[in-house]
Amino acid sequence: DAGVTQSPTHLIKTRGQQVTLRCSPISGHKSVSWYQQVLGQGPQFIFQYYEKEERGRGNFPDRFSARQFPNYSSELNVNALLLGDSALYLCASSPRFGLAGGKVTDTQYFGPGTRLTVL
Amino acid sequence: GESVGLHLPTLSVQEGDNSIINCAYSNSASDYFIWYKQESGKGPQFIIDIRSNMDKRQGQRVTVLLNKTVKHLSLQIAATQPGDSAVYFCAEKFLQAGGTSYGKLTFGQGTILTVHP
Numbered sequence: 110d111a112g113v114t115q116s117p118t119h120l121i122k123t124r125g126q127q128v129t130l131r132c133s134p135i136s137g138h139k140s141v142s143w144y145q146q147v148l149g150q151g152p153q154f155i156f157q158y159y160e161k162e163e164r165g166r167g168n169f170p171d172r173f174s175a176r177q178f179p180n181y182s183s184e185l186n187v188n189a190l191l192l193g194d195s196a197l198y199l200c201a202s203s204p205r206f207g208l209a210g211g212k213v214t215d216t217q218y219f220g221p222g223t224r225l226t227v228l
Numbered sequence: 229g230e231s232v233g234l235h236l237p238t239l240s241v242q243e244g245d246n247s248i249i250n251c252a253y254s255n256s257a258s259d260y261f262i263w264y265k266q267e268s269g270k271g272p273q274f275i276i277d278i279r280s281n282m283d284k285r286q287g288q289r290v291t292v293l294l295n296k297t298v299k300h301l302s303l304q305i306a307a308t309q310p311g312d313s314a315v316y317f318c319a320e321k322f323l324q325a326g327g328t329s330y331g332k333l334t335f336g337q338g339t340i341l342t343v344h345p
Binding site for chain 2: 113142144149150151152153154157165167199201216217218219220221222
């Protein structure tokens with residue numbers, strides 16, 4: 110089975126432009142999360158979507174938005190790009206959303222990422 | 229906010245040695261911990277996970293130890309190989325109010341493991 114796929118692999122934009130990144134989760138997975146990884150640091154959580162609804166949001170400005178489609182694929186949009194948005198954008202999928210009652214949620218499996226460079 | 233941190237940013241070992249990568253976490257509400265391996269130009273690859281109701285879990289050549297008393301997590305790699313060279317991240321997840329836990333993972337900075345032949 111294919112893993113998480115992301116497109117494009119690399120992208121170069123200029124300041125002020127807008128970008129759309131795409132992610133297809135593992136077949137059967139209904140939850141998609143987005144992370145930003147700046148060089149030399151660990152990934153930072155941006156969003157989680159499950160069943161087409163936003164279920165969690167990290168500390169990112171409103172320039173960042175996302176959505177999930179009926180086939181569970183997802184798009185991350187970033188408007189008014191800044192130099193500081195240059196990073197590796199990672200998508201992770203998991204089978205389900207968090208479970209109540211203290212049970213552990215499912216493992217997240219990451220895609221290869223999209224390398225965004227803002228000039 | 230609270231975060232996961234690593235004691236050692238770099239670790240160099242000889243092929244065949246055992247490696248130990250350490251991680252400190254500060255959120256006592258964390259209920260789930262994961263180790264990821266990230267090779268250059270790739271996304272993080274799941275290695276092993278552990279729940280907070282356990283103190284040890286073993287996989288193939290890897291063992292994760294959890295010490296909740298001192299909020300410490302470690303990854304042990306047996307018979308380290310050159311292919312193990314990568315950046316290793318620990319990540320935590322904690323329950324939100326109401327008992328549900330959505331998908332936010334909090335990552336540490338990472339440890340660079342270099343294995344010399």
